[in-house]
Amino acid sequence: MSKVFPRMSRNRALQGAAAGFVVFGLLLWWLLPGEEPPGGSITFATGSRGGVYEEYGKDLSDEFAKDMPDLKVDLETSDGSQDNVARVASGQADFAIAAADAVESFAIDHPVEAARLRGVARLYDDYVQLVVPRNSAIDSVADLKGKRVAIGLKTSGVRLIATRVLNAEGINPVKDIKPFSYGIKDVDQLGHTIDAFFWSGGLPTNGLKALAETSSFKFVPIKADFVTKLHTQSAANRYYRPTNIPEAAYDGQDAYAVPTIAVSNLLITREDLDPRLTEWLTRTVIRSRDYIGGKVHSAQLVDLRTAIYTSPLPLHEGAQRYYRSVKP
DSSP: OOOOOOOOOHHHHHHHHHHHHHHHHHHHHHHOOSSOOOOEEEEEEOOSTTSHHHHHHHHHHHHHHHHOTTEEEEEEOOSOHHHHHHHHHHTSOSEEEEEHHHHHHHHHHOHHHHTTEEEEEEEEEEEEEEEEETTOSOOSGGGGTTSEEEOOOTTSHHHHHHHHHHHHTTOOTTTTSEEEOOOGGGGGGBTTTBSEEEEEESSSOHHHHHHHHHOOEEEOOOOTHHHHHHHHHOGGGGGOEEEEEOTTSSTTSOSSOEEEEEEEEEEEEETTSOHHHHHHHHHHHHHTHHHHHTTSGGGGGOOHHHHTOOTTSOBOHHHHHHHHHTOO
16 A cells, blocks of 8 residues: 655745755855866876775876866876875976875985975875785794895885884894885785785785785784884884774784884875865865775775874965865
């Protein structure tokens, strides 16, 4: 038997329609700022193939195309954070993703060039992931001595933090281990040409997800006392903080949380980039969070409330305009 719903009064119908128009108007305001989208071309440096930087960068580029159809985005892979900071500072790239520790290290070593750098948004955290085969006898950083260890590409953020972690344990990265300049695309060498693999990236990283489908591995804990040691090494290390790799971050692997270190990632640019363009890009980064987050888990952690904290870099003028426009 069909049910007859009560007839809606004319006033209630009008009120409902008005409310709908308000919501629709707000949506249009969010998506269409009332001006012609900027065009031109930019170069965006991402990261190594198989890493979260590359995956997130590709998805962001697709979203930029939706909001700014006349903007050409040239995506470039790179070694990672250290490489990206240098590219933006030198003008080889206009935008890039980089970890805060790499930005600070560049600023310490190259203060004049770093003065041109600006922040667009704080994005998500990288987790240091020290990976060994499941049956490995390596249970601590100290156990890496004398082993074959992948410490990241030469100008990657992985190389930066892996070197610092080893030094904090009193292990010389050149003399006390056999170092390999491997990136995430080489993680399948774990248990073959290498005994351990350092990676610093969002969770989960596709390269490790793929490895989890064919091999069994475990994470070596990097305990909270390492952060204290790191903080005493350099001012750039103040961005490291203790955290945990959540249980089952990778299917079929660790069934418990593992202590490690995290560092925040930033979207960076230069002071001379067009403020209107940067404002639009910032808007797209925030608007696309949920959609991209459905594909790249780390993107779910982009938050309007924390995006403005791009230390050690001041916010770009265009990014400031966007954040002010949405401030409650």
